[in-house]
Amino acid sequence: MDHPNTIEAEKLVREFKKGPRAVDGIDLHVEAGEIYGFLGPNGAGKSTTVLMLTTLLPPTAGTARVGGYDVVHEGPQVRSRIGAALQEAALDGLMTGREHLRLQAALQALPRNERAARADELLERVGLTEAADRKVRGYSGGMKRRLDLAMALVHRPRILFLDEPTTGLDVQSRTALWSEVGRLAREDGVTVFLTTQYLEEADVLADRVGIIDHGHIVAEGTPDALKAEIGRPTVEATASGPDGRAELTEVLERFGTLVPSSRGVAVRLDAGEAGLADVVRALDAKGCSVANLELHQPSLDDVFLAKTGRSLEGHGGDASEPE
Amino acid sequence: MRTMADQVLLLAQRSIVHTARQPAAIVFPLLFPMLLLAVNSGGLRAETHLPGFPTKSFVAFALAVPFIQGALFATMNAGTDLARDVETGFLSRLSLTPLRGAALLAGQLGGVVTLGVIQACFYLLVGVVVGVRPAAGIGGVAVLLVFAAMIALAFGSIGAWAALRTGSPEAVQSLFPVFFVFLFISSMNIPRNLISTTWFRYAATANPVSYLLECVRSLIITGWDGEALLLGFGIVTLVAIIGLSLASYTLPRRLAR
Amino acid sequence: MKRNLSVAQGVAWRTLHNVFTNPSLVIPQLAFPLFFFTAFVGGLSRIHNVPGFHYAQGYTAFQFVFVLLQSAAFGGVFTGFGIARDFETGFARRLLLAAPHRTGIVIGYAVAALCRWLVTAIFLTVIAFAVGMKVGGSGIDLPALYVLAAIVNSAAVLWACGVAMRLRTMQAGPVMQMPVFLVLFFAPVYVPLNLLTGWIHGVALVNPLTRVLEAGRSFVAGSPAQVAAAYGAAFGLAVLFAWWAMRGLRKAEAAG
Numbered sequence: 001m002d003h004p005n006t007i008e009a010e011k012l013v014r015e016f017k018k019g020p021r022a023v024d025g026i027d028l029h030v031e032a033g034e035i036y037g038f039l040g041p042n043g044a045g046k047s048t049t050v051l052m053l054t055t056l057l058p059p060t061a062g063t064a065r066v067g068g069y070d071v072v073h074e075g076p077q078v079r080s081r082i083g084a085a086l087q088e089a090a091l092d093g094l095m096t097g098r099e100h101l102r103l104q105a106a107l108q109a110l111p112r113n114e115r116a117a118r119a120d121e122l123l124e125r126v127g128l129t130e131a132a133d134r135k136v137r138g139y140s141g142g143m144k145r146r147l148d149l150a151m152a153l154v155h156r157p158r159i160l161f162l163d164e165p166t167t168g169l170d171v172q173s174r175t176a177l178w179s180e181v182g183r184l185a186r187e188d189g190v191t192v193f194l195t196t197q198y199l200e201e202a203d204v205l206a207d208r209v210g211i212i213d214h215g216h217i218v219a220e221g222t223p224d225a226l227k228a229e230i231g232r233p234t235v236e237a238t239a240s241g242p243d244g245r246a247e248l249t250e251v252l253e254r255f256g257t258l259v260p261s262s263r264g265v266a267v268r269l270d271a272g273e274a275g276l277a278d279v280v281r282a283l284d285a286k287g288c289s290v291a292n293l294e295l296h297q298p299s300l301d302d303v304f305l306a307k308t309g310r311s312l313e314g315h316g317g318d319a320s321e322p323e
Numbered sequence: 324m325r326t327m328a329d330q331v332l333l334l335a336q337r338s339i340v341h342t343a344r345q346p347a348a349i350v351f352p353l354l355f356p357m358l359l360l361a362v363n364s365g366g367l368r369a370e371t372h373l374p375g376f377p378t379k380s381f382v383a384f385a386l387a388v389p390f391i392q393g394a395l396f397a398t399m400n401a402g403t404d405l406a407r408d409v410e411t412g413f414l415s416r417l418s419l420t421p422l423r424g425a426a427l428l429a430g431q432l433g434g435v436v437t438l439g440v441i442q443a444c445f446y447l448l449v450g451v452v453v454g455v456r457p458a459a460g461i462g463g464v465a466v467l468l469v470f471a472a473m474i475a476l477a478f479g480s481i482g483a484w485a486a487l488r489t490g491s492p493e494a495v496q497s498l499f500p501v502f503f504v505f506l507f508i509s510s511m512n513i514p515r516n517l518i519s520t521t522w523f524r525y526a527a528t529a530n531p532v533s534y535l536l537e538c539v540r541s542l543i544i545t546g547w548d549g550e551a552l553l554l555g556f557g558i559v560t561l562v563a564i565i566g567l568s569l570a571s572y573t574l575p576r577r578l579a580r
Numbered sequence: 581m582k583r584n585l586s587v588a589q590g591v592a593w594r595t596l597h598n599v600f601t602n603p604s605l606v607i608p609q610l611a612f613p614l615f616f617f618t619a620f621v622g623g624l625s626r627i628h629n630v631p632g633f634h635y636a637q638g639y640t641a642f643q644f645v646f647v648l649l650q651s652a653a654f655g656g657v658f659t660g661f662g663i664a665r666d667f668e669t670g671f672a673r674r675l676l677l678a679a680p681h682r683t684g685i686v687i688g689y690a691v692a693a694l695c696r697w698l699v700t701a702i703f704l705t706v707i708a709f710a711v712g713m714k715v716g717g718s719g720i721d722l723p724a725l726y727v728l729a730a731i732v733n734s735a736a737v738l739w740a741c742g743v744a745m746r747l748r749t750m751q752a753g754p755v756m757q758m759p760v761f762l763v764l765f766f767a768p769v770y771v772p773l774n775l776l777t778g779w780i781h782g783v784a785l786v787n788p789l790t791r792v793l794e795a796g797r798s799f800v801a802g803s804p805a806q807v808a809a810a811y812g813a814a815f816g817l818a819v820l821f822a823w824w825a826m827r828g829l830r831k832a833e834a835a836g
Contacts, residue, residue, distance in 0.1 A: 056415055079419050090412030094344045095337075106333050107420035109326065135344075151416070347754065362765040365780025369630045369771050500608065500615075507619040513626060523622030 003068030005032040005081070005158040005191045007053060012062035014048050022048040024215035025062065030193060030208075032158075035185045037206030037223075038195040039300065041312055045215040046195035047087050050163045053193065054084045067159055083152035084161040089144040093137030097128050097147050100136065101154060108155035122150040127176065142173030149177065153184075159191045160184065166201060178205055199300045199312065211304055218307040223300060230298040230306050232256070232272050235279055238264035240289035248290070251282050260311065264292070327426055334422075334430020339437055341404055342397075352396035352438075353445055356389030360449075363388075363512065373517055378544045386450045387539035388511055390467075391532060393442040394474045395502050401435045402482025402495040409490035409577060418578045427578075428570055432479050439475025443468055450543070458546040466552070467542050473559045474535060478502075480566025487573040509533040531558045584684040591675065591688025595662060596695055609658060609696060610703050613651035617643060617704065621711075624770060632775050637801050640713045644704070645725065645796040646769055649789070651700045652733035653760050659693035660740020660756045667748035667832070676833060686741055686825050693737035694730060701726060716802025724807070725799040728792060731814040736760055738821035745828030748835065767793050788813035 007030035014023040023045040030036040040046050051057035053066055055075040064071045067081035091100060101119035110118060123129045126146040131139065136147065145165060152160060162181065166174040182205060184190040196202055202209050203223050211219040211226075219226055237252060239245050248265040249258070255275050256267035269275040276295055283290055304312040342348045364382045371381050378384050408414045417427065447457075447464065457463045485495045508526045510518075510533040518524040527533050538555020541548035599605045620643045628639040635642045666672040675685050715722060740756040747755065767789045768776055776784055784790045795810030 054419065056418065076421065080421065082419070084419055086412060086415065088412040090416045092341070092408070092411075092413055094341055103333065103337065104416075104420070107330070107417065107422050109421060347751075351754070358762070359765075362769075362780070365776065365778055365783075366765070366768070366770045367624075367627070368777055368780075369633070369775045370627060372630050373626060497604075500611070504615060507615070507623070512623055517626050518623060519626040520622040523618075527623070 003081070005067055005189075006030060007036070007064075007066050007159065007191065007193055009049075009053070009064040010062055012049070012052060012064055013060045014045075014052055014057065015060040021215050023052065023059075026212070026215070026217050028064075028210065028217075030191060032191050033185060033189045034207045035181065035192040035194060035205055037202035037209040038193065038212060039197070039199070039202045039209055039304075039312070040195075040212035041197060041310075044212045046197075046212055047163050049212070050084070050086065050161050050193070050195055054082060054086075054161050055079060080155075081157060082159045082161060083155065083157035085145070085148040085152045085163065085165055086161075087163040087167075089148045091136045091139075091144055091147060094135060096133050096135055097123060097139070097143075097150075098132040100147060100151055104151045104154045110155065118154060122153060125153075126150045126180065142169045145169060145173065145177065149180065157190070160193070162192065162194045164195055164197065166196070166198065174201075181205060197312070202300060209300065211300070211307065213304070213308045213310075219303055226300065226303045227298040230268075230302050232268045232270070233298060234259055234266050234268050234296045234302070235276060236261050236264055236266040236292075236294045236296060237283070237288075237290050238292040240291040244289055247286060247288050248283070251286050251288060252279065254282065255279050259305070266296075326421075327423060330422055330426035331429045331433060334427060335433035335437065338401065338404070338431055338434020342400060342434065342438055345400070348400040352393045352400070352442055355396065356392040356446065357449055359392070360385055360389055367512060370513060375514070375517055377514060377540075380455065382450070382453055383455045383544055384514075384540065385512075386446065386455055386543055387536045388506075389446045390443060390471055390474065390539050391506060391511075391535055393446065394439055394471070394478045395499075395506065397435055397438050397442065397475060398478040398482035398502075399496060399499055401431065401438075401479055402486045402498070403492045405431055405483055405486035406490055406492040406495045409486065410492065414577065424574045424578055425571075428483060428567075428574055431483055432476055435479035435482075436472050436475045439479075440468055440472050443471035455543065457543045459542040463542040463546070467539060470538060470542075470555065470559065473556070473563060477559050477563035477566055480563060480570050484566055484569040484573055487570060487577045490577070505530060505532045510536055531562065534558045584681045584687065587679040587681055587684025588687035588691055591679075591685050592691040592695070595659065595689060595692035598662070599692075599696055605658075609651075609655060609700055612654070613647050613700060613704055614707060616650065617647040617707070620647070620770070627770060630771065630775065633771060635772065635797065635801065637714045637716055640708065640711060641715060641800050642797060644708045644713055645800055646764075646767075646793060648701060648704060648725070648729050649732055649793060649796060650764055651704060652697050652729040653736040653764055654757075655697035655700060656693050656733050656736025656738075657740045657756050657760050659689055659696065659737050660744050661750070661753055663689055663741055663744035664748065664750050664752045664756075667744060668750050672748075672832070682829060682833065683826070686738070686829055689741055690734055690737050694733055697730070697733045701729065715800055718802070721799040721802055721804060724804070725796050728796055728799075728810060728814055731811070731818050732789075732792060735814065735817040735821050738818065738825040742821060742824035742828035745825070745832040748832065763787060763789050772797075788817060 007028060009026060009028040011025045011027065012023055013021065013025050015021045026049065038046050038049065048057065052059050053064055053071060055071050055078050058072060066078045069077040069081070071078055098119055101122055102115050105115040105118055123132045126149060128143060128146055128150070131143060136144065139147065149165065166177055169177070178201070181192055181194070185192050194205060206223060208220065208222050209226060210217050235252070237248050239248050245265060252265050252267045255271070255278060256269045259266050259268055271278070273295070301312045304310070360382070363385050368381045370376060371379055447467070457467070459466065482495060485498055489495065508523065509530045510527050515524060515527050515533060518527060534554040535558060537551050541551035621640050625639045627633065628635070663672070666675070676682060679685055739760070743752050743756045766780065766783045766787050768784055773781070773784055773790060773794060791806050791809040791813045795804065795806045798805040
């Protein structure tokens with residue numbers, strides 16, 4: 001029987017003793033070959049979900065099937081189909097990159113005559129050939145992450161779990177990793193379950209996004225569809241002088257709903273982009289002195305804000321008027 | 324079975340390579356016991372003048388101590404390494420592979436035992452160089468090496484249990500004083516029958532480490548002492564069984580699968 | 581001078597606060613010397629019967645002096661561990677930035693080490709008397725022993741400080757500890773100097789701590805001997821390691 005490379009969860013719960021419900025009844029369905037982005041702030045339950053789906057943490061309630069196998073009762077089968085690069089790079093500082101891959105290959109029972117070649121192939125793929133024989137404790141953060149990814153791919157898994165793979169990486173390393181993940185899904189048909197707190201990452205990489213907050217999935221869909229739900233762009237104005245803010249607020253309030261802004265005054269335009277011209281005219285008519293005026297298209301942060309009343313990226317704080 | 328053996332070998336290799344790449348983990352268990360032997364042999368030589376002291380050579384008497392000390396240091400190092408694997412998530416990485424839990428433990432302990440035997444050979448060599456001749460001969464040396472392997476297994480399993488239980492290198496290292504106490508409140512520096520302080524003599528008699536020391540000592544000084552061998556091997560076997568049981572019980576919980 | 585003292589006060593207060601509010605730091609500093617005292621006195625008291633062993637106050641007092649000096653020396657080293665940790669965590673940089681006169685930092689650590697040791701010394705002394713240690717001599721002899729031990733403590737902390745400031749990592753621990761251990765144990769630990777034979781007798785003869793140890797035992801016995809040599813050795817080590825620590829401080833400053 002050919003098992004699908006899907007991920008399914010139904011009412012999945014994880015409760016810790018004397019602690020909160022880290023995951024509180026989530027339902028998931030990730031199609032084969034899809035890149036699913038699991039987006040949420042720190043402490044939302046992303047990593048806990050990954051640990052359950054990769055059989056490293058038993059659920060308190062609910063069920064999950066990965067690759068067609070139950071995570072609780074068919075753990076070895078699940079593990080044979082998945083690769084995982086978890087939140088901590090989990091490398092041995094005294095081993096070289098090549099030794100890590102060979103150990104992983106041996107433990108995954110790759111035939112002996114394939115191990116060295118597979119290690120070389122993966123080292124080249126993640127750009128670590130030159131550093132392959134150096135001990136990992138001398139690697140940069142980006143190099144460790146790349147090695148981590150390579151180790152997750154040793155046994156050619158059909159389903160890949162990446163838990164915040166680019167946290168702490170520089171732009172170049174991040175872009176390189178995105179490129180590799182995209183290639184895996186497009187060319188190799190690998191199903192990717194990716195957790196992240198970076199909006200851009202979810203936006204760029206994911207076919208579909210699930211947004212989690214306090215253990216619940218609060219929104220799910222393609223990035224474009226989610227943003228289209230919010231629909232309306234935001235206009236943000238910054239006053240020239242310290243006294244202009246109240247005036248700006250009075251004018252802008254007429255054209256939409258106030259939303260948090262760290263720099264000035266922002267409203268979500270009721271009339272969409274077409275309302276911008278009216279805003280400009282109104283500001284001019286009132287004689288407001290404006291240092292800066294920007295139009296923002298909806299972002300996943302706006303989606304998060306709309307669903308939870310909080311900004312995912314930490315600035316703005318709670319909205320004064322919930323959507 | 325073959326896969327299990329492969330896994331054990333793989334992890335034992337990693338354990339040994341790991342230790343070899345930490346100079347302090349090799350040098351300390353080898354040199355520090357020798358240093359202490361040198362210091363104590365010089366400082367306590369006068370003890371051989373006490374009536375009833377079993378040998379004229381304090382080095383021969385004290386040579387038993389490094390076997391226990393060295394196993395203790397190696398255990399701390401191995402336990403700390405395993406705890407670090409837990410702490411960094413490397414153990415989670417291993418548990419995502421087809422690796423069997425028993426192989427993980429066996430591999431780890433296999434590494435510790437191998438190092439324990441290497442250490443024992445070193446201590447014996449140093450002993451021979453400074454003039455000690457094991458009274459039990461070549462056969463006794465072979466028995467001694469087997470005993471050293473068992474001591475390493477016994478202490479190593481306790482270290483592994485502590486590592487799996489706590490997942491913290493610092494917690495494993497905090498066991499060191501406990502082992503240290505067991506080592507000092509024993510017949511480490513003086514035969515039990517010559518300890519004049521009553522409570523200390525009782526404590527040393529109740530302390531299993533005394534019998535481990537006396538087992539090694541009997542092979543070096545006395546020859547074939549059935550009672551000492553029986554007690555030593557019996558106690559080390561018991562400690563190994565306890566340690567392995569505890570470690571085996573804790574391992575599945577740590578692997579959480 | 582005043583600025584130095586205020587820096588020293590701040591550093592000392594912080595170190596002592598960290599130690600005495602942290603059981604995992606306090607307990608070993610008390611437990612280890614007590615343990616050695618128990619193990620040596622309890623296990624080796626028969627050695628007092630070895631022909632030629634003449635010490636009227638008994639083996640308990642004989643070992644008390646060694647354990648007191650050992651606690652002083654290792655007390656200094658343990659403070660050195662804390663200095664290394666401060667460098668590793670970056671806190672030392674904060675001290676270097678904040679202190680207008682950085683000599684005060686070293687003084688502060690030394691004062692903290694001394695205060696820590698005084699607690700241990702009082703504890704050990706109470707235990708020793710409780711188990712019946714006999715002390716000869718006047719009310720000057722015993723304080724003289726403690727002053728000598730205090731100088732040893734300062735020498736040890738200055739040694740450890742110099743190492744910590746050069747290496748700036750917790751891995752400097754064995755580098756700090758091993759030489760102190762060797763100096764302590766290559767002295768007449770278990771028997772008087774006249775009963776040591778062979779190579780160890782030669783080593784103990786040239787070991788400066790032998791003078792300190794023998795003088796300390798003579799204070800407890802009430803017949804002070806080798807006092808000048810002992811104080812000279814202890815002061816000499818303290819001065820040498822004060823220079824060592826200050827050079828270490830300059831290296832740490834240069835490293836940034």
